[in-house]
Amino acid sequence: MHASPSQTLRADVVVIGTGAGGAPVAARLAEAGMDVVVLEAGPRLEPAQLTGDEGEMTAALYTLHVAQGSGLSLYAGNCVGGSTLINDALCWRPPPEVLASWHEEHGLDAFSAAAFGAHVDRAWEDVHASPTGPDHLNRNARRLALGATRLGWAGEAMPRSVKGCANLGMCNFGCPSGAKQSTARTYIPQAEAAGARIVPNTRVDQIEVKGGRAQAVLASRIDPVTRLRVGTLRVQARLVCVAAGVLGTPALLLRSGIACVAAGAGAGVQLHTSLHVTARFLEPVHGYYGPTMAYAVSEFSDVNGRTGPGFMLENTAVHPIATASALPGFGPAHARLMSELPFLARTLVVLRDQARGRVRLGAAGAPELHYSLGVSDLLRLRHGMVAIAQAYLAAGALEVYLPLNGSSPVRTESELARIPAQPLDPAQVSLLYAVHLFGGACMARGPDRGACDQDGRLFGVEGVVVSDASSLPSNTGVNPQITILANALRIAEAVVTRGTAS
Amino acid sequence: MSAPPLGAHADDVASALSALDRRAFLRLAGALIVAGSGPLGCHSGHSERGPDGGLEQLTPRTYAVFQAAAERVLGPGPAELVHRGVVNPAEIADRWLARLPELAPPLRAGLLVLEFAPFPLLPKLRPFTALPPSAQDAVLADLMGSSLDWKRTLFKGIKSFACLTFYSAAPSRALTGYPGPFGGPAGAEAIAQAMEEEE
Numbered sequence: 145m146h147a148s149p150s151q152t153l154r155a156d157v158v159v160i161g162t163g164a165g166g167a168p169v170a171a172r173l174a175e176a177g178m179d180v181v182v183l184e185a186g187p188r189l190e191p192a193q194l195t196g197d198e199g200e201m202t203a204a205l206y207t208l209h210v211a212q213g214s215g216l217s218l219y220a221g222n223c224v225g226g227s228t229l230i231n232d233a234l235c236w237r238p239p240p241e242v243l244a245s246w247h248e249e250h251g252l253d254a255f256s257a258a259a260f261g262a263h264v265d266r267a268w269e270d271v272h273a274s275p276t277g278p279d280h281l282n283r284n285a286r287r288l289a290l291g292a293t294r295l296g297w298a299g300e301a302m303p304r305s306v307k308g309c310a311n312l313g314m315c316n317f318g319c320p321s322g323a324k325q326s327t328a329r330t331y332i333p334q335a336e337a338a339g340a341r342i343v344p345n346t347r348v349d350q351i352e353v354k355g356g357r358a359q360a361v362l363a364s365r366i367d368p369v370t371r372l373r374v375g376t377l378r379v380q381a382r383l384v385c386v387a388a389g390v391l392g393t394p395a396l397l398l399r400s401g402i403a404c405v406a407a408g409a410g411a412g413v414q415l416h417t418s419l420h421v422t423a424r425f426l427e428p429v430h431g432y433y434g435p436t437m438a439y440a441v442s443e444f445s446d447v448n449g450r451t452g453p454g455f456m457l458e459n460t461a462v463h464p465i466a467t468a469s470a471l472p473g474f475g476p477a478h479a480r481l482m483s484e485l486p487f488l489a490r491t492l493v494v495l496r497d498q499a500r501g502r503v504r505l506g507a508a509g510a511p512e513l514h515y516s517l518g519v520s521d522l523l524r525l526r527h528g529m530v531a532i533a534q535a536y537l538a539a540g541a542l543e544v545y546l547p548l549n550g551s552s553p554v555r556t557e558s559e560l561a562r563i564p565a566q567p568l569d570p571a572q573v574s575l576l577y578a579v580h581l582f583g584g585a586c587m588a589r590g591p592d593r594g595a596c597d598q599d600g601r602l603f604g605v606e607g608v609v610v611s612d613a614s615s616l617p618s619n620t621g622v623n624p625q626i627t628i629l630a631n632a633l634r635i636a637e638a639v640v641t642r643g644t645a646s
Numbered sequence: 647m648s649a650p651p652l653g654a655h656a657d658d659v660a661s662a663l664s665a666l667d668r669r670a671f672l673r674l675a676g677a678l679i680v681a682g683s684g685p686l687g688c689h690s691g692h693s694e695r696g697p698d699g700g701l702e703q704l705t706p707r708t709y710a711v712f713q714a715a716a717e718r719v720l721g722p723g724p725a726e727l728v729h730r731g732v733v734n735p736a737e738i739a740d741r742w743l744a745r746l747p748e749l750a751p752p753l754r755a756g757l758l759v760l761e762f763a764p765f766p767l768l769p770k771l772r773p774f775t776a777l778p779p780s781a782q783d784a785v786l787a788d789l790m791g792s793s794l795d796w797k798r799t800l801f802k803g804i805k806s807f808a809c810l811t812f813y814s815a816a817p818s819r820a821l822t823g824y825p826g827p828f829g830g831p832a833g834a835e836a837i838a839q840a841m842e843e844e845e
Contacts, residue, residue: 314826
């Protein structure tokens with residue numbers, strides 16, 4: 145639906161965000177008979193608009209921030225479907241060690257394996273998470289798998305949330321075939337079928353609180369082309385569900401001046417920091433065909449029963465922009481490598497960071513993440529980078545290109561051994577980034593420890609729940625889509641059980 | 647076009663450095679003042695006018711600096727496409743910055759530093775756009791390999807934006823062998839065929 149300037153809507157519930165944290169809540173509450181309005185800052189793209197063009201889709205679907213203190217690039221979805229429209233469809237159940245930590249150390253009973261498992265099963269089914277068979281393991285994934293196997297490392301094909309994958313290699317550009325089961329294809333249509341109203345191009349500026357209770361949200365209507373503010377919208381509702389992402393949710397709470405959560409809002413942000421390693425093979429790899437990501441080396445993980453240093457290695461697509469940005473150096477050598485794109489393979493490190501950062505308000509109330517990687521994180525990133533190089537050399541790579549500006553190609557194990565055993569220098573890494581963000585409005589036992597209770601209810605303010613990854617107390621060590629969906633379903637169920645008024 | 651004297655740009659450079667890293671600027675301000683009387687050169691290859699449609703976020707000056715830097719960063723094949731006007735990274739950059747205006751000030755600042763900061767901040771005595779290609783490469787190599795965090799960060803930012811803007815343009819694909827993008831059923835058929843051939 146389209147709201148005109150200075151319009152007011154009334155609903156039982158207003159949900160802010162259409163990604164993994166917001167869409168399931170919208171669907172379940174609408175199905176429970178509540179009148180739901182869903183606001184999304186980004187546009188709603190029709191399937192025909194998902195062209196698969198890396199440049200066009202990056203501009204249309206993504207938002208980019210840069211973390212203060214580390215220079216990390218932070219990417220997120222900015223569209224109906226949120227980050228589920230641009231993720232790689234990877235599905236991991238929340239690791240038992242992580243749930244045990246949330247349950248026992250953070251005192252959140254809802255995350256006992258028995259209590260949370262049913263929601264995980266439901267999310268798994270809802271998005272059609274299913275094993276990735278050999279038809280969907282491209283040569284890019286197989287190079288990593290071959291290297292891992294030769295080195296005796298643990299690894300596996302990752303389940304993905306797809307139906308009828310056509311191997312377009314466009315998972316993170318919206319999946320033009322429509323195979324990926326993003327929330328734009330699952331929960332959002334379900335919510336609409338149950339009567340929910342979806343309002344795209346609408347950025348929430350503030351939650352209006354009176355007498356300790358949320359009354360409404362105030363939003364700006366955004367021109368879909370210019371992205372300039374063209375009007376305002378006020379949505380009056382008995383319940384505000386905030387799912388604007390790990391940068392957006394804390395920033396909204398802070399902008400709204402909700403003093404009682406001042407200690408918790410913005411704090412405790414954790415990431416999975418990533419970097420890419422590229423290798424060149426004699427035979428074509430064609431790393432742009434097939435699923436963008438499909439195979440993981442779990443040898444170095446510290447979850448799911450493993451006791452490694454705490455990172456995963458996952459193959460990733462060889463698209464021009466992303467590859468060019470991650471390759472080291474510049475000039476003729478860089479151009480020559482780009483001309484060999486069909487022969488390149490790429491893998492990334494998914495680090496389970498130990499660092500924690502904080503979202504603060506920057507200019508004009510925009511979120512600003514302050515996040516510095518610690519020595520342990522930078523050492524483990526180096527370990528992950530070297531491990532990928534080892535795997536590629538074992539798989540027969542001619543050369544491996546570390547993402548360190550000024551570095552030389554690595555051709556042998558002995559050359560690899562000469563890399564200094566020092567923490568990585570973030571400013572030397574050609575592309576250091578994160579797409580998995582957690583915390584910033586964490587669930588906790590009490591207001592002295594976080595921003596909301598285990599049902600997502602904001603401490604000290606009635607009528608606000610937080611249902612996205614910002615409510616999670618820590619990072620997960622695996623791709624978090626299923627965990628976020630399951631948590632949102634759990635929070636929605638709690639709302640239905642108690643009714644919106646409480 | 648002749649370059650204005652450095653004194654006219656000293657404030658720009660100071661402001662740019664400050665935006666990049668205030669502490670780095672304080673450390674380097676003395677050097678900047680000392681270098682202020684250094685010789686200057688002329689812009690040679692890059693117009694300051696910008697695209698016909700006007701610029702939203704880049705200035706004519708930063709537009710020219712970005713275009714010059716992008717050519718050197720991307721290497722000879724891409725540079726030829728840029729030089730022939732087939733791909734215009736600076737114009738694409740301006741459109742990107744219009745969508746992400748919070749990134750515009752640091753990029754503009756960085757480009758002004760690249761253009762005007764003289765020796766000993768950067769290994770040059772003339773504006774970046776007035777240097778021959780080999781000297782421009784030497785400046786970029788100095789940034790990339792510097793022990794100073796702000797220099798490496800500046801290199802990284804310019805390189806990332808050069809890669810984003812150039813390789814987002816369809817004509818760039820001819821240089822990489824990238825056969826995409828693959829939208830719709832026709833794409834699916836072509837990929838299925840290619841994946842079969844791989845087996």
